[in-house]
Amino acid sequence: MTTHLSATVLNxxxxxxxxxxxxxxxxEHLDQCPSCTSSALSQALLKTATAKAGQRYTLPPQLxxxxxxxxxxxxxxQAPVARNNVxxxxxxxxxxxxxxxxxxxxxxxxxxxxxxxxxxxxxxxASVERAALVTEISDLHIATLASDQPPEVIxxxxxxxxxxxxxxxxxxxxxxxxxxxxxxxxxxxLTYLHNHAVAQLLYSIGRHRVSVFIQERxxxxxxxxxxxxxxxxHVTGFGTGDLEVTAISDVDPSRLSGLVRAIxxxxxxx
Amino acid sequence: xxxxxxxxxxxxxxxxxxxxxxxxxxxxxxxxxxxxYNVASWLxxxxxxxxxxxxxxxxxxLRGFDSFEPGSNFKAWIFRILxxxxxxxxxxxxxxxxxxxxxxxxxxxxxxxxxxxxxxIDRSTPxxxxxxxxxxxxxxxxxxxxxxxxxxVILMCDVEEMKYKDIASVLDLPIGTVMSRIAxxxxxxxxSLEAAMAFNRESRA
Numbered sequence: 337m338t339t340h341l342s343a344t345v346l347n348x349x350x351x352x353x354x355x356x357x358x359x360x361x362x363x364e365h366l367d368q369c370p371s372c373t374s375s376a377l378s379q380a381l382l383k384t385a386t387a388k389a390g391q392r393y394t395l396p397p398q399l400x401x402x403x404x405x406x407x408x409x410x411x412x413x414q415a416p417v418a419r420n421n422v423x424x425x426x427x428x429x430x431x432x433x434x435x436x437x438x439x440x441x442x443x444x445x446x447x448x449x450x451x452x453x454x455x456x457x458x459x460x461x462a463s464v465e466r467a468a469l470v471t472e473i474s475d476l477h478i479a480t481l482a483s484d485q486p487p488e489v490i491x492x493x494x495x496x497x498x499x500x501x502x503x504x505x506x507x508x509x510x511x512x513x514x515x516x517x518x519x520x521x522x523x524x525x526l527t528y529l530h531n532h533a534v535a536q537l538l539y540s541i542g543r544h545r546v547s548v549f550i551q552e553r554x555x556x557x558x559x560x561x562x563x564x565x566x567x568x569x570h571v572t573g574f575g576t577g578d579l580e581v582t583a584i585s586d587v588d589p590s591r592l593s594g595l596v597r598a599i600x601x602x603x604x605x606x
Numbered sequence: 607x608x609x610x611x612x613x614x615x616x617x618x619x620x621x622x623x624x625x626x627x628x629x630x631x632x633x634x635x636x637x638x639x640x641x642x643y644n645v646a647s648w649l650x651x652x653x654x655x656x657x658x659x660x661x662x663x664x665x666x667x668l669r670g671f672d673s674f675e676p677g678s679n680f681k682a683w684i685f686r687i688l689x690x691x692x693x694x695x696x697x698x699x700x701x702x703x704x705x706x707x708x709x710x711x712x713x714x715x716x717x718x719x720x721x722x723x724x725x726x727i728d729r730s731t732p733x734x735x736x737x738x739x740x741x742x743x744x745x746x747x748x749x750x751x752x753x754x755x756x757x758x759v760i761l762m763c764d765v766e767e768m769k770y771k772d773i774a775s776v777l778d779l780p781i782g783t784v785m786s787r788i789a790x791x792x793x794x795x796x797x798s799l800e801a802a803m804a805f806n807r808e809s810r811a
Binding site for chain 2: 343344347348351353378379382383385386387388389390391392393394395396399400402403404406407408464465467468471472474475476478479482530531567
């Protein structure tokens, strides 16, 4: 017995991952080797302690509730099941003269209640979706800033950048001819938001870099374009009938808005 | 002859339901939220980023649930989404810039046959002392010092009790690499604990 068990074998042993054919040999070794037995015991204790210490952070109840509602909201469109009111027929007969007005009031109240509940859930879902969109856009922008890779299309010419997306995106958009002062187009990337292909236009305003994401509107406008601050970046945008445009940068918000306005005007001018 | 519509979504749902276990996204995902948040908090080291990470993961999983293969491991599937989302997040990019795991792995590729020297039959190892003293803070510190690629593997293995093959699936790595990272992570934890205990001994002396 000259070779001790390797760290990998000891770990596989305590993790219950040792192949059966190796297990017998390992057990035989442990029976004869106090050193490896001690090591295995230490590793097992460390695993137990790590498992306990690792359970450190508790899920905030409001996050849990918010996501629970988001998960359940796709079923909102299902019509509520009608309740059987046969047993109440006698009482309706008694109050027959008032039945119609009461029924109308109840119907209005029930509809209003359902609408309010649905609106609240939809609004909460929209709010969560918007927050997730801002986070994802922020991540993409930061990844672009951190990347050493040049844009997929490098050009300051809108007549080069726009045609580059032909066949890559299922929609089209316009780029402004005249940009605000000290603003230039650097290029663009094809990227993905919520698993949908989107255009990421890259601009510079002075030394600040800007990402403008243009995506196809997948559903009728139900929410306002995001206006947010995230991780030190300003996020703003606009929507048209077919497109959703979101810009992000750490440049002064008024200068970012100037660029966004120019892009918005370009959608209507052409 | 009427043509039958082939609806993949419905077929997958039907298959899920025929399996008999929990079939809805809610049934599968909601119980995992505490675990997702715990791992997200460890990785991002920031409560706000952790909430963002969990929320983004949850929405991605909800939208992509139809691509989940019934009968496969949902926990591994959603943790993979969490991990990929983390990698493109601000904290994930920071972690990648701070530590180049590949460099570390190259430096220590050769794992010796034994982690302790022969005859080092020490009944008072750092782990045993740690358990006896219930010093969870020391272990928290040791875990916080782990680079993200080693921390994530130890969280999945020890805290989430995932199998090596599932961890390999989440991290998109060969099982051998998962095993070596687990070994490396435990060695690093042990070294940190030993250092902390030596420091405590010196402080008391």
